[in-house]
Amino acid sequence: LPTPHQSIYAKRGMSLEDEINHSNQYYLSRHIAVIHKKPTPVQLVKVDYPKRSAAVIREAYFRRPSTTDYNGVYRGYYIDFDAKETRNKNSFPLKNFHPHQIQHMRECVAQGGICFAFIKFTELDLLYLLPASNLFKYWDQQQNGGRKSILRADIANEGYQIHYQLNPRLPYLNAVDKIIAAKA
């Protein structure tokens, strides 16, 4: 049996999105939650339709997503979040969010959805869920001339740390349970 040392589970080189996708696959297979990453939107310019074979996209461009990375349903709640990595050690730069992502989360929260940022400090292998309401606070402060980043200490204080484990790799629904409980 492997020693439960963090680096085994972190699998350096695996992106945060890969780790979340693996965890979501686990949750889905156990009928615990249905949460998927949305496909990256693509602007099609040229598509060939060869006879007797599949259509081939010959020219296309990546479009900026208008929403967040992930959504789905868990315990009757609509879940919506974005995964963000930073190599910074002491703070998370707010420029990692696009204004339309913040706006999207505001709309979802207004409809009763559970929204958060899934933040990884890659150099430290530290992971947190930061509830949208806290994210909005720092976003709005920035708009009013405040800091352009959120201190890691504040994220640790106001968010929920996720510790690597074997399966699911990132048991983040435990933290979502706490966000739901804090909301009720």
Add this chain to the structure above:
Amino acid sequence: LPTPHQSIYAKRGMSLEDEINHSNQYYLSRHIAVIHKKPTPVQLVKVDYPKRSAAVIREAYFRRPSTTDYNGVYRGYYIDFDAKETRNKNSFPLKNFHPHQIQHMRECVAQGGICFAFIKFTELDLLYLLPASNLFKYWDQQQNGGRKSILRADIANEGYQIHYQLNPRLPYLNAVDKIIAAKA
């Protein structure tokens, strides 16, 4: 003012997805619901990264979506559905659904989501929401040797008809309200 004649609103040539997207845009702009079409997933094979300009996808293929077309949040509920058109007049062929779409809707319903099929009989300009529970019934009957399609009369009976109007073009959340009420 335009006469409220169906063909004005139906805008022949506009696909059901376009009509739903317009309606979702209306609902979003009025802060009524946040429901988006998921991007079509694409399998990338070759991507060029030219200096000083955007990445260009040079070879890629359409992948079959593993879930449904639309999801989002409305009145605290997770909403998930697929839009399907048929040129048939008297029945809707079940082969329009992939087994993994049915499975996805079963998982979402088990988590408390509101799922349905948004069906359009294009030759008749008739539209219905059919709740997932009814869809599952016909799907399972087919698996057990039953009809390979759902009679339009049964859809009309068990589903909720959507009538074109000006804004939103397809006021389908009225029918979703009824699905929610029937569930409670």
